[in-house]
Amino acid sequence: MTGFSGIGVSPGVATGPVARLGEPPRLPAAQPVVGADDQDRAVTALEETAGELERRAKLASPEAAEVLTAAAMMARDPALASNVRDLVGQGIPAAWAVDRAIGGYRELLAAAGPYMAERVADLDDIRDRAVAHLLGLPMPGLPAPGYPYVLVAKDLAPADTALLDPAVVLAVVTERGGPTSHTAILAKSLGIPAVVACADALSFVDGTPVVVDGGAGRVVVDPTEAEVAEVATMRAARVARAAVRGPGRTADGHPVALLANVGGPADAVAAAALDLEGVGLFRTEFLFLDRAEAPSMEEQRRVYRRVLEPLAGRKVVVRTLDAGADKPVPYACPDPEDNPALGVRGLRTSWRRPELLHDQLEALALAAGDTGTSPWVMAPMVATAAEARDFAEVARSHGIAKVGVMIEVPAAALRAASVLASVDFVSLGTNDLAQYTFAADRQLGALAGLLDPWQPALLDLIAATARAGREAGKPVGVCGEAASDPLLAVVLAGLGIESLSMAAVSVPDVRAALAEHTIEQCREMAVAALAAESAVGAREAAARF
Amino acid sequence: MTECRVTIASAVGLHARPASLFVQAAAAQPVPVTIAKDGGNPVDARSILSVLGLDVRGGDEVILSADGDEAFQALAALAAVLEVDHDA
Numbered sequence: 001m002t003g004f005s006g007i008g009v010s011p012g013v014a015t016g017p018v019a020r021l022g023e024p025p026r027l028p029a030a031q032p033v034v035g036a037d038d039q040d041r042a043v044t045a046l047e048e049t050a051g052e053l054e055r056r057a058k059l060a061s062p063e064a065a066e067v068l069t070a071a072a073m074m075a076r077d078p079a080l081a082s083n084v085r086d087l088v089g090q091g092i093p094a095a096w097a098v099d100r101a102i103g104g105y106r107e108l109l110a111a112a113g114p115y116m117a118e119r120v121a122d123l124d125d126i127r128d129r130a131v132a133h134l135l136g137l138p139m140p141g142l143p144a145p146g147y148p149y150v151l152v153a154k155d156l157a158p159a160d161t162a163l164l165d166p167a168v169v170l171a172v173v174t175e176r177g178g179p180t181s182h183t184a185i186l187a188k189s190l191g192i193p194a195v196v197a198c199a200d201a202l203s204f205v206d207g208t209p210v211v212v213d214g215g216a217g218r219v220v221v222d223p224t225e226a227e228v229a230e231v232a233t234m235r236a237a238r239v240a241r242a243a244v245r246g247p248g249r250t251a252d253g254h255p256v257a258l259l260a261n262v263g264g265p266a267d268a269v270a271a272a273a274l275d276l277e278g279v280g281l282f283r284t285e286f287l288f289l290d291r292a293e294a295p296s297m298e299e300q301r302r303v304y305r306r307v308l309e310p311l312a313g314r315k316v317v318v319r320t321l322d323a324g325a326d327k328p329v330p331y332a333c334p335d336p337e338d339n340p341a342l343g344v345r346g347l348r349t350s351w352r353r354p355e356l357l358h359d360q361l362e363a364l365a366l367a368a369g370d371t372g373t374s375p376w377v378m379a380p381m382v383a384t385a386a387e388a389r390d391f392a393e394v395a396r397s398h399g400i401a402k403v404g405v406m407i408e409v410p411a412a413a414l415r416a417a418s419v420l421a422s423v424d425f426v427s428l429g430t431n432d433l434a435q436y437t438f439a440a441d442r443q444l445g446a447l448a449g450l451l452d453p454w455q456p457a458l459l460d461l462i463a464a465t466a467r468a469g470r471e472a473g474k475p476v477g478v479c480g481e482a483a484s485d486p487l488l489a490v491v492l493a494g495l496g497i498e499s500l501s502m503a504a505v506s507v508p509d510v511r512a513a514l515a516e517h518t519i520e521q522c523r524e525m526a527v528a529a530l531a532a533e534s535a536v537g538a539r540e541a542a543a544r545f
Numbered sequence: 546m547t548e549c550r551v552t553i554a555s556a557v558g559l560h561a562r563p564a565s566l567f568v569q570a571a572a573a574q575p576v577p578v579t580i581a582k583d584g585g586n587p588v589d590a591r592s593i594l595s596v597l598g599l600d601v602r603g604g605d606e607v608i609l610s611a612d613g614d615e616a617f618q619a620l621a622a623l624a625a626v627l628e629v630d631h632d633a
Contacts, residue, residue: 070565070593081591112600115560119597291559522546 001222006173006198007448008217009184011484011509012238014150014171014193015211015231016221018204019143021153024124025132025523027099041267042084042094044129046343049246050075052129064294071122075130078228080105083127095134100126115292115330142169142204149210152204156183162221163410166190171212173219175201178448179481187214188503189267195219198443207492244515245275248500250493254519258507261317261479266307271504277314280427280501281479282307282375288321288329297359297366304367317427317479319406322380323349327400341441346381347391368400378427378496383411385418392422406479413461416468423474427501428465430463430480434458452535453482459495459530459538466496477501486513491518491542494526521545547616551623552606554630560602563627568593570626574619578611590623 022380033039048071057068074080076211082100087097106123109116120133130142142164151169164172169192177183177196187194192212204210204221209225211220220227248258259280260271271279287295287303295303308316323329324345332353350357361377368375379391382405397402407413408429420426430453431442437458440447462478471477479497482488484506490513492500500510517525525542532538553615554561555563579587580596583606585629588595590609601607609620 066562070561073568073593074567077594078597079589105598108598109594112598115557116597117602123594292560363579 001220001224001227004198004200004219004221006195006217006219007179008194008213008215009177009196009481010172010187010194010503011215011506012171012191012193013211013215013231013234015209015212015228016148016150016162016170016343017145018152018206018208019145019149020202020204020206022132022138022140022143022154024128024140025135025137026321027095027131027135029355031096032093034088034091035436038094038097039085039088041134042088042130043081045094045133046075046081046084046126048133049129051124053126059457067122068116070223071126074122075126083349083361095131098130098134099127102130114165115176118290129206131403138527145206150210152201156186162499164190165193166192171195171214172205172211173198173212175199175212176445178445178451181455184481185503188481188505189261191261191505197448220414229395230282238421238508241512244508244512247277248511248514250514250517250522251517251537251539252518252520254493254522256489256493256497256514257315257477258511259317259477259479259499259501260504260507261501263305266302267504268307269310272310272314274504274507276314276316276504277499279307279311280315280317280477280499282316282318283403284319284321285323285327285329288323288332289327292331292357294331294356295475297363300363301366303371304364305370305393308367308371308373308375312371315376317404317477320357320377320379320542321349322346324381341435347379347387348381356358357394358398361395362401374401376402376404376425378406378425380429381408381432382406382419383409385415388412388419389422406432407465408436408480410437410461416465417472420468420472420474424477425477426465427477427479428470428497430458430462430478430482433461433480437467449535453480453485453488454529454535454538456532456534457492457528457539458482459526462492462497463495463526463530469498469502470496478520484510486510487539487542489513490517490522491526491529494522494524517545546610546612547620548608548610549620549624550596550608551607551627553601554628556603556630556632558601558603558605559596559607563598564593565574568596570623574611574622575615576611576613577620578609581608581610581624582606583608600614605620 051074053068057065083101084097112122115134131138134369148168148170150171152173172187174196193212195217210221248256252420257277259278260276261281262268262279263283264286323332332349333344352385374452377400382388388405392403402424404423404425405428406429412419435442438450440450464475478497479501483500486509525545528541529538532541578590580590581587611619
């Protein structure tokens, strides 16, 4: 056995054989002589690619099927085929001709602007598949060895993660990525154990058995029988912990609400079936992404109803559109920015397009009326008390009863008391708060250490916000990934956080951890963590109790 | 050669679904049809990549052309596709 370490981002243990994500094929440096049948081979490869996309379309959801069918049309494009034939006719071998012809259309579409970004990605996929076919290389994308496996990759693209099936993918290990990367968030939402930033991941060989501990961030290659047996024990213990039921509370009954983060109606229905007290973060971006125009108020109202209805009687916190940075929405933030994480994003997009915010708030108010519910509504990326006050005025003018803001900019955390003066609640988005406190890009695996939610400076900002909430008598929640670390959840309770919102899969472990400590112990652990000099020190200090 | 000018009704322009519907309709015609922006080079209307590459926006005017006996019917059929707002 050999052990490797990375960052555990989705709890749980699993064991199984390694299967590596297919890398995009590269053309060999030496270009061979063109073959007699290269024209037909090239066109056949495009045709086969179209056929494969159509087969996938049949298995996909209606929305995804439409995209895949459109991609199949691109692979079967008659102008592309004749272009490829011309290039082969000029003496260019099949794979190179396909690469060059698609490259030409790629440039054409990329030049047409952000509308075409998805189509450009489709073209890249077609190119990779057709070239792999022609060179006899493994197909890019998720492996299909015919048995469940541990997926190993340099990193996962959103297109790969969207297709992950927890019945087939036992665990995920990536070389890149950080604790708040999309791979991490998606693995967690699917309940797949995951380790990211594992430097040696790409040295793992297909078919080799591994044990993955997505909580501790460890991967063991060629485990002993005892280690494999331990996986079964740990999985059983996890099932037993999941048996603890009911609202979140400490050993002495101090309540800490356990809430789920959801991204759409399907998540809301899933969360409603679980032992949870509600939703602490309903992300509304899915309604706005991948389209050229904002959804109409009626469309929004229908979708919000489908989220609010199954959760009636429970708390639901809705976050208004958080466009910008890693979630580009061309009609909300049209100008390319050199530094989008620091740009016109979140609530700031409403400065230029106030009607987007008005429509969303009105649709939420109407959906609340339709369902007889009273959702809390908060704005993302608020930096100043004035922004919070302006948002609260607008939201209340639409009839929203409970108005809040996210605390994810250090400026807002430092002045939490004045921010709280005009809103009913605040929620700490610890992922962005860490990014902005440490000037460390969330997507960069190399900076993962700075983004560790145990960093004492981040804990200081959380503590200051919680203190301001206590003094104002207004609730302060956490809806970042920090809430899903069971030990940190206990510390957050000790700091005075009243609700923890996380991927639903993390709730049983957090509930069990809270139930093992009294509120006084939570407070002592918080004091010890705040006194530490480093993230590692803070975690160790809390773990000593 | 038969030509006709059509204004694009879909707000998203000749992108995404409206483009797919148009190209599928073009492939179903008995004669080859080309599409061009005003003053631009005509491209094969059966080629989704060429049509997307035109980057036609909602409200833009395009020129459809075809040859032969069945040109008129083909152009009428395709113009009808472009004059419907497929986002509505």
